[in-house]
Amino acid sequence: MTSAATHSIKLTYFDFGGRAEPIRLALALSKIPFEDHRISRADWLALKPNTPYGQVPLLTVDGDEPKAQSMAILRYVGATFSETLYPRERLYEIEEALGVLDDFWTSWSPCYFMAMSPQIYGYPEGFGKTEEGQECIKQMRINWLETKLPELAKNIEHLIEKNGGLWIGSKEEPTIADCVAYFQLDSFTLGHMDHIPTDCLDKYTSLKAYHDRFKNLPEIKEWYAAAKK
Secondary structure, eight states: OOOSTTOOEEEEEESSOGGGHHHHHHHHHTTOOOEEEEEOHHHHHHHGGGSSSSOOOEEEETTOSOBOOHHHHHHHHHHHSOSSSSOGGGHHHHHHHHHHHHHHHHHHHHHHHHHHOGGGGTOOTTGGGSHHHHHHHHHHHHHIIIIIHHHHHHHHHHHHHHTTTTOSSOSSSOOHHHHHHHHHHHTTSSSOSTTOOTTTTTTSHHHHHHHHHHHTSHHHHHHHHHHTO
């Protein structure tokens, strides 16, 4: 592990959670001071040509060449600045959990992106704003909650049980997998997605308790309190 005390760390992303949020959470758990550089869409147009892959987030350490790809950045932060977020002895368990979470998000993604980018799925741009498109999105999301979420939630609950009832990649401390899981689960409780009740996770009792446990970690509470200022 490398101490961050002498390092300058800057994370660049838009002013919302997205692909950067698990990285922010990992940095917070590592108790590492960093610049949370949130850019506007106008900023992005100027920045994009100078990024490695035309994407954010970007992590810049000591002014060196920016590091790209969100999951690579997350693993780098966990391995470099923490002894517990991505330890070698728990590598399989953490990667197993990340695979389960990828299944979760891959299953949900069409329900989400149909509203934003319907052309990905063969529909015209703006389809989500039409009456037909809105009904399509509604039915997709309701169907996912009823037929897909139960099995996917069960898989995550299995990981919690397998690891002693607290976390999904370790029995003692949260890992980068928990940073990803919390972000994914929390997005279903915020009320910003149509047809997704904010209490949709409540019946999955161990999953709900897991979400709340991470949310109430002192480092996470402190991070969100500071981010709101």
